[in-house]
Amino acid sequence: MTSAMQRYKVLAAGIFSLLLGMGVARFAYxxxxxxxxxxxxxxxxxxxxxxxxNYFGYLGGALLxxxxxxxxxxxxxxxxxxxxAVLSTWLMGVSDSPAIWLISRFFAGFSxxxxxxxxxxxxxxxxxxxxxxxxxxxxxxxxxxxIAGCSALVMLTAGTLSWQVQWFVFTAVACVLIIxxxxxxxxxxxxxxTRSGSxxxxxxPSPLFLKLFMAAYFCAGIGYVxxxxxxxxxxxxxxxxxxxxxxxxxxxxxxxxxxxxxxxxIARRTGEVNALIMAAVLxxxxxxxxxxxxxxxxxxxxxxxxxxxxxxxxxxxxxxxxRYYPTRPAKMMGKMTLAYGLAQIIGPAVTGWLxxxxxxxxxxxxxxxxxxxxxxxxxxxxxxTEQRRRRSCQDSxxxxxxxxx
Numbered sequence: 001m002t003s004a005m006q007r008y009k010v011l012a013a014g015i016f017s018l019l020l021g022m023g024v025a026r027f028a029y030x031x032x033x034x035x036x037x038x039x040x041x042x043x044x045x046x047x048x049x050x051x052x053x054n055y056f057g058y059l060g061g062a063l064l065x066x067x068x069x070x071x072x073x074x075x076x077x078x079x080x081x082x083x084x085a086v087l088s089t090w091l092m093g094v095s096d097s098p099a100i101w102l103i104s105r106f107f108a109g110f111s112x113x114x115x116x117x118x119x120x121x122x123x124x125x126x127x128x129x130x131x132x133x134x135x136x137x138x139x140x141x142x143x144x145x146x147i148a149g150c151s152a153l154v155m156l157t158a159g160t161l162s163w164q165v166q167w168f169v170f171t172a173v174a175c176v177l178i179i180x181x182x183x184x185x186x187x188x189x190x191x192x193x194t195r196s197g198s199x200x201x202x203x204x205p206s207p208l209f210l211k212l213f214m215a216a217y218f219c220a221g222i223g224y225v226x227x228x229x230x231x232x233x234x235x236x237x238x239x240x241x242x243x244x245x246x247x248x249x250x251x252x253x254x255x256x257x258x259x260x261x262x263x264x265x266i267a268r269r270t271g272e273v274n275a276l277i278m279a280a281v282l283x284x285x286x287x288x289x290x291x292x293x294x295x296x297x298x299x300x301x302x303x304x305x306x307x308x309x310x311x312x313x314x315x316x317x318x319x320x321x322x323r324y325y326p327t328r329p330a331k332m333m334g335k336m337t338l339a340y341g342l343a344q345i346i347g348p349a350v351t352g353w354l355x356x357x358x359x360x361x362x363x364x365x366x367x368x369x370x371x372x373x374x375x376x377x378x379x380x381x382x383x384x385t386e387q388r389r390r391r392s393c394q395d396s397x398x399x400x401x402x403x404x405x
Contacts, residue, residue, distance in 0.1 A: 283305065
């Protein structure tokens with residue numbers, strides 16, 4: 001097999017893992033939420049709690065990723081996570097007990113972390129070792145395709161299948177996706193050298209850079225999780241837009257599929273931090289549109305802006321983190337995701353609480369937009385911090401070992 005063919009096969013394994021771990025195990029819940037509210041008596045507050053528990057499981061996976069150095073162990077946990085993704089999806093349909101749903105959502109969160117962190121780290125390490133460009137844009141198309149696919153499946157079956165049967169349909173899809181996700185990802189090599197013989201050297205960022213970066217990513221997590229979890233329910237609750245939420249979620253997935261590749265291209269020209277700032281500003285616009293314009297066009301534009309930015313930000317951040325630690329790519333990925341994951345526990349719980357008090361999701365959207373504004377300010381500060389560091393390096397004629405941002 002040629003090097004190019006092997007690269008595409010490895011990237012395909014990553015795409016299928018994200019279709020399974022993020023698409024089915026995580027994002028199927030979002031278009032299923034209104035149906036479960038209608039048929040299974042799932043309340044707004046409980047819906048938010050389930051989402052929060054999902055991210056608690058994700059946070060646990062991120063914490064584990066930040067502590068593990070062995071690529072072999074990461075590979076083993078990745079494969080366990082893919083099996084857990086199938087089982088947690090099946091568990092959603094076997095009972096109407098909120099306690100069972102909570103267990104399912106927790107382990108689905110762990111499987112999402114396995115796909116996002118262990119899978120991404122293994123793939124980025126493989127790309128670097130084999131002399132390929134260290135970008136994850138193609139890999140992360142799996143998230144957008146997963147969102148679009150789950151939304152389309154719910155839309156096609158909602159009128160004919162009950163909520164429980166739909167979860168079993170998703171389980172069947174998961175059983176198909178797990179095959180290439182496991183079979184096409186080769187076992188990792190743990191030598192400190194690439195295939196060309198050059199050494200893999202970690203170049204960690206400064207403590208100030210890391211603190212600002214994590215704080216900004218926490219804010220991005222708030223902005224992401226409110227829209228990702230409640231988009232369908234938010235739009236279905238707008239006057240005259242009942243039943244249109246799944247169309248918006250489909251639009252998110254279609255916009256997200258090519259987004260990471262697009263932001264990789266933008267980052268090559270502007271730098272990663274500048275690209276992150278641009279994505280954050282566009283995402284803020286997308287979040288607040290439904291607050292001021294309660295129309296179908298505004299809802300769809302909001303979905304497209306959100307889908308076209310959130311996963312691009314995740315891809316850029318995790319790629320940057322992996323470049324700082326090529327020998328242990330999940331190390332900083334895990335730390336960054338701890339910040340992102342903490343936001344994803346707080347965000348749904350706060351949004352569900354605000355929705356229960358006010359009877360709408362408007363306050364939750366404003367909460368998410370406010371967090372993104374703060375995060376954008378932190379990214380601007382991060383850019384100035386990095387520029388000052390570069391000038392200092394040039395003035396002192398020292399070599400900057402930190403990866404360009």
